[in-house]
Amino acid sequence: MNEFERIARFTEAFEVLPAPFGPGDDCAVLPPSRQQVVTTDAVVEGVHFRRRTFSMADVGHKALAVNLSDLAAMGAVPTWFVCALGVPDDVSPQDLRALARGMSALAKVHGIRLVGGNVTGALQLSVTITAAGEVETPLLRSGGRPGDQLFVSGPLGDAAGGLEQLDDAPSARGHLALAQRRPHPHLAFARAAAPFATAAIDLSDGLLQDLGHLVDASGVSADLDSSSVPVSGALLDWCGAEHALELALTGGEDYGLLVAVPQARVEAFHDTLARAGHTAFPIGSLGRGDGVRVDGRLVRKRSGFMHFR
């Protein structure tokens, strides 16, 4: 299978526009945009997934999901993406098709269109995506102000629990394993929250680390109440309350959102989200100074990390 066959095999799973608006020329021609945002993120075999525990469709889904999550964090509406693949010799045409289908199914859900790509040989399977979206007023990490309330868009720690579970039992197929293999970007939550939020970030590296980025960018501090951090029943059942909290605070890859909302807008924020069918979980607030405190204890200084325990 040569490069062109690989591209054809990959592209056929998508609804693409004809060239030059889709694949088939040196570049994709994009329609004039409003305010455009763009992000790039990769998933690499042995680093972000193992073929033992991820199906090809999982890989395709997750590679796009992590990019869509970045668009969600800006409050953007996804518009287009390009996809660069690194493909080892033992990946079959069927594998490629499965990977593409996992990706295209998610693309269809969120109305984002593949406009180009690249395929190269490689020792590890990797998927590098650049995705763009449009937004009137982008949500930034840097807009948080002292007094803002902090919310997350769903339970945390499931993906990290799923990773541990899959390491023990590669064939695990429950809620936690699914959270690890098939994260769903919180785009609808983000768009509903955007008019109320001063700052947002997606939760890819773990709550404490990502919150650290937000407070550093905003020039504020944060206080978390650990008893308010939402964890799922599945996670509690699987590993107990203590480890569940640790995973919720420091585990990554949940791809939920963290948003800051001024106190005066919290009620309207809650009402609007509830009407749209979303739940925002309050976990703490921003304050003056710097660093992140959990239950009053400093766990993260400016641009640095202190071990949670």
Place this chain on the structure above:
Amino acid sequence: MNEFERIARFTEAFEVLPAPFGPGDDCAVLPPSRQQVVTTDAVVEGVHFRRRTFSMADVGHKALAVNLSDLAAMGAVPTWFVCALGVPDDVSPQDLRALARGMSALAKVHGIRLVGGNVTGALQLSVTITAAGEVETPLLRSGGRPGDQLFVSGPLGDAAGGLEQLDDAPSARGHLALAQRRPHPHLAFARAAAPFATAAIDLSDGLLQDLGHLVDASGVSADLDSSSVPVSGALLDWCGAEHALELALTGGEDYGLLVAVPQARVEAFHDTLARAGHTAFPIGSLGRGDGVRVDGRLVRKRSGFMHFR
């Protein structure tokens, strides 16, 4: 060195805008565009380069150059790019800085701005870039018409000769090795040629293959005159006329341009390019039907390749 340190190490070589217009948030916010084009291309260790023969600066230069060449083929003015790195453990901070400097020097020459990126661990060093440009009327592969004259923007085969030379002598530093390690995208040529051309493609996979893409997309045939295909004195001196022609026709990675110009515009095209300091080399013409002929002999059928000899 963690991911954030790697990103910082990489980014410090560039002139970047503050977040959200440059790196530092989940996405980069792009200013409203005219007509935007975007491309993605990767260079991977062991596939596109070897560390034995490429310096880190060479890798950074070439990764951006191959993307800029795609923008050139559309007649676009480069605007922004994002860069995703796969970094093995044995790549040092100094290596990363050198890679970034090779890339940023080329970025500066062509006025393209880094707006985001990603770093992940990997077994092979890889650089995946997505680059965008703006253009009023994009040049396409599909616009060629019977009767159009074909031109290339410079001598061909040097990069393929350089690859053979570096395989024999990893420390080679002459013209051919430089063409392989440091291709220069022909953006200025492309912009001067764009008002006259009906179709264009960049020469990444070798003249016969890339011309095949252009004739397939345009629904035409092509006739090449092998004695008109330009080859450099350095290539002739190194491997003789017969092998030089083979490399010029089938060797890849020159990253020059192939353009089609209607007969009625050829004189004005030549004059305009000469005034801008460029030379366009005529190599043949487009006709009815399909396939590519060299000196009257069919060497490539529609969507297929026949060995040149």
